Amino acid sequence: MMIDVMLAGLVAIMVYMTLIWVASLLMHNAGIVDVFWGPGFVLAGWVYFFLTPQGYAPRKYLILAMVTIWGLRLGWHLARRNFGKAEDYRYANWRASYGKAWWWRSFFQVFILQGLLMWIIATPLLVAQYGSEPTALTLLDGLGVVVWLVGFIFESVGDWQLKHFKADPTNKGKVLRTGLWQYTRHPNYFGDACVWWGHFGVALSVPGGWVVVFAPVLMTFLLMRVSGVTLLERKLKKTRPEYAEYVESTNAFFPGLPRKK
Numbered sequence: 001m002m003i004d005v006m007l008a009g010l011v012a013i014m015v016y017m018t019l020i021w022v023a024s025l026l027m028h029n030a031g032i033v034d035v036f037w038g039p040g041f042v043l044a045g046w047v048y049f050f051l052t053p054q055g056y057a058p059r060k061y062l063i064l065a066m067v068t069i070w071g072l073r074l075g076w077h078l079a080r081r082n083f084g085k086a087e088d089y090r091y092a093n094w095r096a097s098y099g100k101a102w103w104w105r106s107f108f109q110v111f112i113l114q115g116l117l118m119w120i121i122a123t124p125l126l127v128a129q130y131g132s133e134p135t136a137l138t139l140l141d142g143l144g145v146v147v148w149l150v151g152f153i154f155e156s157v158g159d160w161q162l163k164h165f166k167a168d169p170t171n172k173g174k175v176l177r178t179g180l181w182q183y184t185r186h187p188n189y190f191g192d193a194c195v196w197w198g199h200f201g202v203a204l205s206v207p208g209g210w211v212v213v214f215a216p217v218l219m220t221f222l223l224m225r226v227s228g229v230t231l232l233e234r235k236l237k238k239t240r241p242e243y244a245e246y247v248e249s250t251n252a253f254f255p256g257l258p259r260k261k
Contacts, residue, residue, distance in 0.1 A: 002130050005051045009126065010119050012047045016040055017115035021107050030095070030106050031088035033114060038074030040115070041067050044122040048129050055129040058137055063128045063202045066148050070155075070195050077159050090231075121196065121219050123212045124203035131206030144201025151194025154180060154255075158187030175242040183255040185246065189228045190253055193220040224253055 017033075017040070024030045045067040049060055086092070091110065095102045161179040165171050180187035196216040203209040222228060229252055236243045249259045 002126065005048060005130065006123070006126055008051055009044050009047050009122065013040060013044060013115045013119050013122075014112070016043055017111040017118075018107075021111040024106065024111075025103055029087045030091040030110050031082065033110055034088065035075055035078045035082060037114065037118070038071035038078070040071070040118045041122050041125070042071035044118065045071075045125045045129075048122075048126045052126070052129040054132050056132055056135055059131075059141065059202065059205070060129045062137070062141065062145070063125060063199060066145070066195075066199060066202070067125055070148075070152060073152075073156060077156075081163070089235075117218070117222070121215045123215045124196075124199045124209070127206055127209050127212050128199070128203040131209070133207060134205065138205045140205035141202050144198045144204070146198075147201055148195050148198025151191040151196075151198055153191065154184075154187045154194065155191030158191060162188070173240065175236075175240050175246045177246060177250070180255075182250065182258050184251050184253060186223075186229050186232070186253055187255070189223045190255065192228075193223050193253075196220070229253055 016036075020033060020036050024032050045064050049064050052060065082088075087095070091106075094106070094109070098105050158180045161181060162176055165176040184190050193216070196219045200209075200213060200216045203212055224230070233243075233247075233252075237247075240246075
């Protein structure tokens with residue numbers, strides 16, 4: 001039954017997050033959870049792949065390739081970006097606030113919470129692989145791939161452009177306003193959301209797949225209102241003098257032509 005496979009995915013994710021939590025205690029850095037966020041979805045995708053032998057093979061391989069490419073690229077990007085740096089300020093603030101209790105509070109507040117979110121958001125990966133029909137790739141599969149590809153380009157190219165911008169010492173304290181960043185203040189977050197709507201598009205091709213629409217909706221909400229745009233902009237407005245002008249001329253999330261002052 002699908003619920004059995006889904007519960008197996010939950011167990012795998014919780015074991016995965018617990019191991020990362022142990023590593024964070026040894027490293028005194030809860031921020032490593034960010035590096036393993038993307039690969040966690042890869043784990044879920046592969047667990048569902050092996051536990052759904054009745055699924056339509058081409059669709060299973062399709063969505064497995066999509067989530068694997070996305071998740072490993074994101075993990076590698078964050079690992080390179082964060083290597084050798086201090087703990088992210090969010091976790092550092094919590095560590096200072098909770099003191100000696102942080103070691104166990106971090107397990108629930110950071111790792112278990114993110115594991116539960118990962119499990120919920122990964123539901124389209126299960127639905128797309130569980131269904132045995134239709135026994136052919138459909139227009140919805142193709143649409144899902146197109147949306148995913150748009151998202152992957154925005155996320156990966158946006159990250160690449162920002163990486164090279166920050167690598168130039170003369171840009172310290174400045175705001176990137178070229179490339180994809182002239183159309184949206186957060187091309188990587190927009191791309192991330194599109195990736196998950198693309199996964200949903202593939203799941204939508206399976207009868208009843210529409211029920212997992214909550215997954216991309218939740219991911220988009222998190223990116224726009226919780227851990228993504230809102231949180232980052234609160235910091236940037238304090239640390240980048242040019243950012244107020246950037247906000248006036250450029251869309252926050254969805255791409256659009258730059259506005260004249």
